[in-house]
Structures are given as structure tokens and as C-alpha cells.
Amino acid sequence: MWRTWLRRAFPRTLHAQLMLSLVVLGALVASSSALIVLQHARERRIVELDERANRIADLLGQSLAQPLWNIDRDAIDRQLNTLRPNPEVVRLTVKATHYGVLADVRNASAPGPNEEVVRVQPIEFTPPGNAPRERIGEVRVVFTRAVEESGFSAARAVVLGALALALLVVYIVTFLLIRHLVREPIRRLEEMVDRIAGGDLESRCVIESSAELGRLAARVNLMAGRLHDSTASLKESERKYRSIVENALEGIFVLDRDGVLHEANPAMARLFGFPDVAALNAALAAHGRSMVTAAVAPFSASQVEQLFALVGLNGEIAGMEIPLTRADGTTVWCLLNARGTYCESSSLPALEGQLTDISSRKQAMEDLTRHRDQLEQEVRERMRTERALRDSREQLRQLSAHQESIREEERRQIAMTIHDELGQLLTAIKINVSLLKMRLSQGGDGSPKCHDIGDLVERTIDIVRNVASHLRPAALNFGLISALEWLVQDFAKHNGIRCTFRLEGAEPLLSDDRATAVFRIVQEALTNVSRHARASRVDVILHTVDRFELEVRDNGVGFDAALATRGGSYGVQGMKERARMIGAQFHIESAAGAGSQVRLMFGEAVASLRCDESAGEPGK
Structure with a gap:
């Protein structure tokens, strides 16, 4: 508000501004100098007034000693009345020590507290002889500064009036000089510049001097x-630019923030399905030239918002692919390059851009991308198949090696059993038979040796039966249920772990291959429990009510089932391979401290196995 008022009140012409500045500067300098001088004189007079008050107080203190000693009121009044005509004196008071106020002379009304100059001087009397000085009273002198202040006010008014008159004379003289030396040349220069601004570029100024205005x-x-x-x-450049724009193969346009199209070249009109720019303008004119609301607008409202957001963020748009709508409703893909600008007809921000039709290239790129994606997918499928084949081959190789090592271990165990146990027993039988022959030939009693030989034969038969049972349990010849019952009893006997078998449903009728595979899977699961689970109880449950489902679970410590399932355990791999060969489903579940569980099912059944987590790799 105050700024607007100041601009209106301040002179607008250079002449008036110079004169006003001169007057203000002169007034400030002159008034400041005069006030400084007057203030200095005033302070000097105030100091003199203070010194005069001190001298008068000292003189009265000395001259009133004798009258005050004698209590001579008339002498005291005469001395005080001699000072009363002085205009600076306000009050003179003499006070005796034992009698109080003896004289009080007042000359004027009491001044303000800031105008008083007060001095109090003690009065002392020196008695005759060698008696010490004695204070007998005091004199109080009160002066006023009002007289000095009034004198200074009058002097200030005179000085300021003289300054104002001097400034007026200087102003008039300076006004005439500036008018002649500055204002008239500037006015003629303004007229010439106005002619140039009006289009008369042949006009020239008359140079009247070599001073600043002449230069x-x-x-x-x-x-x-x-x-x-x-x-x-510029006219030539505009002609060339217009020719380039009109003959350009790319669409060139200017679009403002409200979606109004301000400029377009013929290529842009053809790009949107119009024969020329006039037809495009006519189609947009029916809708206020708005590219957002027009039915034929190629840019949608969301696209306009997106374009201006990108320009506000990056300052430009480079190589942006954008779908636009033609007049016939079809979509054309364009490559957009644009930068931010402002419309000349309004202050709205605008886009100055270029559009290139890339529909055919876009289609070719899409076809190429689709073929490439298909090829990459085929390559990925082939690589995945090859990788799976390599993994399967490696697993098969490892499983074969593991099976071979198991067979070698079984052969070694059989050989050791035959060599260490069966061989020793047969040797003992042979020795006992020789001893028996010797006794019989000597006529001795051979009954004890016959008894020993019978025991050795029984033990040999047990060992042979045990080896044969591990190679193929004889119980399998009597069905899967008998084989599982024998396996559970043998496991509990040799491992000291409570193991139970429970049948839910009727006894299944399986082929010899399936029954053997199921038996070996249960055997491998129990082997894992004995080696790794640290369990105290194992349950083998066969469910045959609506499907074949075999479950082996323990209360051991559990293990990482995912690692075992991915092939970290040859025992698990063997069980999975046996299940695959008989068309069964196999699954493993385990958790730390929750035991392990194996489940084998035919048809829709799912098998799961739980083994010891801390056991590492089950089946090894």
C-alpha cells in the first residue's frame, strides 16, 4: 500500500527527480550542519551556566560567613537581592545550622526538573585566634536553563529560515540550468527513439555536443x-524458418498448459488426418481450440498433464514414444521431442515440440521384440531342460555310485560274516569232527562232542539265515505285512528303540516289485532314524482304507528337510527313486525338536519324511 503511494507521489520525470534529490540533499546537509553547530553552542552555554552557578555558590559561601555568624538577616538579604535581577536565578536559600532557613529569595516560577542547575555550598566561619573552622550553615543556589533554551530556539529559527532561503535560490538556479542543459536534449532524444520504435529505422539524432548526452x-x-x-x-531468418517449418516432414506444434494448440505446421495436420493446417484449425475452432476437450484432439487430458509434468521435472522431453489419436479415431505412435516455453499471446507455460510418425517402426520393433522374447524363452527352456538333465544325470551318477558303495559294503559285510563267523564255526565243526573220529576210534564217549557240534551247526544256520534275510527277507514271500512286522521287530531288537507297527485296513495286494520297494523305503527310513534321529520311539503305520498310505514317524530331533529333498542325502535320493519307480508320491517334512515323518502313497496320496535335523545328510 505505502509502496504504491510512494511511487505515485514521487516525480516521474528525470528533471523533477534531480531537483527533488538536490533539494533533499541540500536540506539534509545544511540542516544537519546548522543543527550540529547550534547544538555545540548550546552545550557550551550550558557548561558556562554550570560554571557560573559554581562560582556564585562559592562567593556566597565566603561572603555570608560573617553575617550568618552574627545572624544578620538584613546583610544576608542585601547580598541575595543583588543576584536576584539575574534571569538565570530561580532561588537562593540560606540555612543556619541551629536556626533553620534565614533567607529565601525567589526570582521566577519553579522550572522543570530537567532545567534546574542546583548547587549547595557549606558556609564556614573562622573564629579569632587558633580556633578551628566551624560550619555554621549552607547556601543553596538554583539556576534555570530555560533562558538559554529560549535563546537557542530563536537562533535555530533564524538559521533555518536563512537556510531555506538559500536552498530556494539554489533550486531556482539549478532548475533553469538542468532544464537548458539536460531536459531539452533528452526530450529531443526521446522523440528520436520514439520514431525508431515506431518503425522509422532511418531516423538519426542530431549530435549537439561532445558531452555525455552527445555521446x-x-x-x-x-x-x-x-x-x-x-x-x-531477422526478416530473412523468419522467412527461412517459416519455409523449414512449412516443408518439414515432422509435425511441429506449440501447445499451452490448458491444451490449446497455438501453432501447427502442415506435417502435423497430415499426421492427425487433416489435409492442411486450415482444416485442423477449423476442427479445433468448434471446441475453442482445446486439444483436451475437442473430439478430434490427438492429446488426451492425462497426456497433457504428463507432458507438462515431465517438462517441469527435466526442463525438456527427449525421445518420448507416445500414442496419439487421429481424426478418424485410429492410433498413431509418435516420437515426441519438446521443451518448455511461454505463449506470446498469454502468460501460460507451453510446450514447443516436434512429432515424428514411428508407427511402422514401432510395429517392426514390437514384432522383433516378440520374436526375440520367443527365442529367449525357447533358449531359457532349453537351458533349463539341459540343466535339469545334467542335474538328473549327476544325481543318477551319484546315486549309482552310492548304490554301488552300498552293494560293496553289503558284499564286504557278507564276506566278513562268512569269513569271521561262519568260517570259524565251520573250522570248529571240522576240528570237533576230527576229535570225534579220534574218540570213536579209541572207543571213547562221543556224546559231548556231538552236542558241541550240534550247537555249532545251529549257530551256523542262524548266521546263514540272518545273511539271507538281509539280502531278501523271507517274510516278503508271505506278504508285505509279514515283512514289515519282521523289520520292526528286528529294528527294535538290534537298536534298543521302541518301534511299533499298526495296520489300518485290510492287507494290501501288491506286486513283488512294489512290495520290495515299499519294504526297502521303510528299511532306509528306519536306518536313518537309528543313525541320526536320536529318537526313543518310532511308529510305522499302514493305512489301506481308501488308498495305500504308509507313514514312518519318530520323536527325534529333526533336520533340514529342504536340503535332503534337494539331493543333499543319498538315502533320501534312493527312497525318492524307489518311489518314482513304483509310481508313488513321496514327501519329507521335519522341524527342529519335532521329529521327522515319511509318507508314501499311491494315487493321490502324498508322502512325507521327518528325520533328524542335526543328522546332516540322512541315508549316508
């Missing part, structure tokens, strides 16, 4: 000449 006029003439040349060059 300014010379520079204005030089500017006019260069402006003439620049205008001609």
Missing part, C-alpha cells in the same frame, strides 16, 4: 543502424 546520441544512432541491419536479418 549517448551517437550510441543511439549506432543502435538504430544495427537495429536496421538486425531487422532485415
